[in-house]
Amino acid sequence: MVAPETDATGDGVRRRDFINIAAVSAAGVGGIAVLYPLISQMAPSADVLAESTVEVDVSAIEPGQAIKAIFRKQPLFLRRLTDAEIAEADAVPLSDLRDPQSLEERTKAGQKAMLITMGVCTHLGCVPLGAAEGEARGEYGGYFCPCHGSHYDTAARIRKGPAPTNLLVPDYEFNADGTVVTVG
Numbered sequence: 001m002v003a004p005e006t007d008a009t010g011d012g013v014r015r016r017d018f019i020n021i022a023a024v025s026a027a028g029v030g031g032i033a034v035l036y037p038l039i040s041q042m043a044p045s046a047d048v049l050a051e052s053t054v055e056v057d058v059s060a061i062e063p064g065q066a067i068k069a070i071f072r073k074q075p076l077f078l079r080r081l082t083d084a085e086i087a088e089a090d091a092v093p094l095s096d097l098r099d100p101q102s103l104e105e106r107t108k109a110g111q112k113a114m115l116i117t118m119g120v121c122t123h124l125g126c127v128p129l130g131a132a133e134g135e136a137r138g139e140y141g142g143y144f145c146p147c148h149g150s151h152y153d154t155a156a157r158i159r160k161g162p163a164p165t166n167l168l169v170p171d172y173e174f175n176a177d178g179t180v181v182t183v184g
């Protein structure tokens, strides 16, 4: 015998709909019960966070040079801009930018030449070229992501290609004489 399609509960909900609703509700409750312990395990404790800061001596980086470091298992680019690269970044009207930000906003006061960003393309996460000597720096002289052709300028701002935003500037501080950067 086939189950009646209509109004078995007397309130207009068909039996099949009721079974579906009951199944979805059970899945919802189960989902919460399983997810909570996962989320609480994922939240890093304070000591883990403290360990994940990184100190980099930037005093030996010459204008026009960049170095790579690792921060929280991801590449970090530290680059000392030349005067020409600073002028190039400053000459770009913010209205021309996909993710409008001045070089000043992306660096620390008094340290405009020291550009510190994550080395992770904001499109799909490849590591852009341009931080090592001889690597392509793209059409705008900053970084170039060869995965799908994103070009970043001398302030590591996205100028061409699919990446939606500028290379991320992490939280960091300089020591008193500006020679060492603590990131994190």
Ligand code: FES
Residues within 6 Å of the ligand: 121, 122, 123, 124, 125, 126, 145, 146, 147, 148, 149, 150, 161, 162, 163
């Ligand atoms: S991941 Fe860089 S352009 Fe796609």
